[in-house]
Amino acid sequence: MSDLDGFRAEVRAWLEEHAPISLRGRPGDIFHGHWGGRRGGFESPDHERWLRLMVERGWTAPTWPTEYGGGGLSRAQDAVLQSELRRLRLPPPLIGFGLVMIGPTLLEYGTEAQKREHLPPIIRGEIRWCQGYSEPGSGSDLASLQMRAEKNGDGYVLNGQKIWTSYADESDWIFCLVRTDPAAKKQSGISFVLVDMDQPGVTTRPIKLISGASPFCEVFFDDVKALARDVVGGENNGWTVAKALLRHERTMVGEVFARSVMGAEAELLGLAREALGPAEGTLADPLLRDRIVQSAMDERAFMLTIQRIQDAAKTGQPPGTESSILKVYGTELNQRRRELAVTLAGADGLGWEGESYASGHLALTRDWLRSRGNTIEGGTSEIQLNIIAKHVLGLPDGGAR
Numbered sequence: 001m002s003d004l005d006g007f008r009a010e011v012r013a014w015l016e017e018h019a020p021i022s023l024r025g026r027p028g029d030i031f032h033g034h035w036g037g038r039r040g041g042f043e044s045p046d047h048e049r050w051l052r053l054m055v056e057r058g059w060t061a062p063t064w065p066t067e068y069g070g071g072g073l074s075r076a077q078d079a080v081l082q083s084e085l086r087r088l089r090l091p092p093p094l095i096g097f098g099l100v101m102i103g104p105t106l107l108e109y110g111t112e113a114q115k116r117e118h119l120p121p122i123i124r125g126e127i128r129w130c131q132g133y134s135e136p137g138s139g140s141d142l143a144s145l146q147m148r149a150e151k152n153g154d155g156y157v158l159n160g161q162k163i164w165t166s167y168a169d170e171s172d173w174i175f176c177l178v179r180t181d182p183a184a185k186k187q188s189g190i191s192f193v194l195v196d197m198d199q200p201g202v203t204t205r206p207i208k209l210i211s212g213a214s215p216f217c218e219v220f221f222d223d224v225k226a227l228a229r230d231v232v233g234g235e236n237n238g239w240t241v242a243k244a245l246l247r248h249e250r251t252m253v254g255e256v257f258a259r260s261v262m263g264a265e266a267e268l269l270g271l272a273r274e275a276l277g278p279a280e281g282t283l284a285d286p287l288l289r290d291r292i293v294q295s296a297m298d299e300r301a302f303m304l305t306i307q308r309i310q311d312a313a314k315t316g317q318p319p320g321t322e323s324s325i326l327k328v329y330g331t332e333l334n335q336r337r338r339e340l341a342v343t344l345a346g347a348d349g350l351g352w353e354g355e356s357y358a359s360g361h362l363a364l365t366r367d368w369l370r371s372r373g374n375t376i377e378g379g380t381s382e383i384q385l386n387i388i389a390k391h392v393l394g395l396p397d398g399g400a401r
């Protein structure tokens with residue numbers, strides 16, 4: 001028996017014994033689950049127990065070093081753990097930007113003191129993080145950002161505004177890009193700073209969208225304090241750290257959508273049969289048949305690309321430019337699939353509220369709408385294509401961040 005087989009047997013036995021029965025068959029994903037934080041309640045006592053048990057094993061952050069409370073697993077062992085969690089269709093015990101964005105970035109660029117201060121509370125689900133990058137007027141052209149941090153004693157005073165900050169009103173800390181040297185060339189005068197949101201001068205205001213609820217907020221900073229020790233990667237070196245975090249974010253988004261398109265063919269076929277018939281045999285509409293097959297082929301090609309990238313990453317190297325390939329293709333593929341699903345559902349695909357929810361068609365409409373945002377957050381598809389053109393294909397600069 002190989003080491004990995006032995007590890008699989010150990011994980012399987014542990015999950016069989018400990019994973020709450022009520023959570024089996026209820027898989028979440030990286031966007032749907034327990035976000036943790038000072039204000040985060042639990043959906044049920046079993047969700048709370050599930051988190052506590054997984055924290056004890058370090059399996060909320062399986063590959064992070066054990067000295068910070070992580071699981072210390074290799075990537076191959078983590079893949080085994082994830083596949084065993086999927087086998088029982090268990091939800092992740094904890095999700096959030098701490099685990100997928102700021103944590104991996106601190107492991108790469110943080111000082112030892114920063115890792116010791118911030119990683120354990122993320123792993124235990126005690127602190128929830130949000131991302132303060134975008135500003136009014138600074139989205140794709142992020143390096144034009146205006147929020148200021150001025151030196152003051154052993155720290156900084158922050159003034160300015162962030163926008164589109166997902167879940168800021170439910171978060172405890174924010175990682176922010178701020179301008180520390182207004183005279184320097186725009187990328188050179190930026191610092192990456194960690195800010196406790198529970199202090200005077202921080203105001204979050206939810207942004208309401210046409211669809212009603214929204215995770216977006218504006219965040220205003222009026223003479224807010226940050227300590228010198230909360231600057232990551234050194235003063236005026238924030239752009240390097242910011243780009244590293246974006247690579248983690250894009251890899252995560254790409255992989256999530258890869259997983260979500262797995263097996264999409266069966267779902268699309270089911271919808272097509274329901275809407276168009278026949279119940280068995282060849283689908284009636286040749287054009288839709290073609291689109292479903294195309295979607296299945298794209299999905300398989302994408303899976304092979306992911307596998308290749310994951311094999312290359314086994315050495316533990318942080319993600320590079322390939323994160324843009326994952327992001328642009330994963331989100332665009334998912335968007336095409338969602339578009340096809342609402343097309344197949346016909347008039348039912350227009351459902352927003354009401355009875356069609358029970359048949360799952362309402363989820364189709366919402367997923368379709370959400371898939372538009374996925375191609376924007378973390379850098380738009382056009383920006384990813386610019387990065388691929390410049391850094392993978394070696395073409396002239398197109399203004400990519």
Ligand SMILES: Cc1cc2nc3c(=O)[nH]c(=O)nc-3n(C[C@H](O)[C@H](O)[C@H](O)COP(=O)(O)OP(=O)(O)OC[C@H]3O[C@@H](n4cnc5c(N)ncnc54)[C@H](O)[C@@H]3O)c2cc1C
Binds near residue numbers: 135138166377400
């Ligand atoms: C669901 C969602 C969640 C988000 N969460 C957060 C968050 O938590 N924190 C945060 O800081 N931000 C967040 N954002 C904001 C996001 O990062 C920005 O929306 C994104 O970077 C694009 O910026 P913009 O909206 O200002 O568009 P713009 O930069 O104004 O772009 C407008 C259009 O022009 C195109 N364009 C711009 N420049 C170029 C170029 N050089 N070449 C080719 N095309 C170009 C873009 O691709 C786009 O189509 C979120 C956005 C979404 C949709």
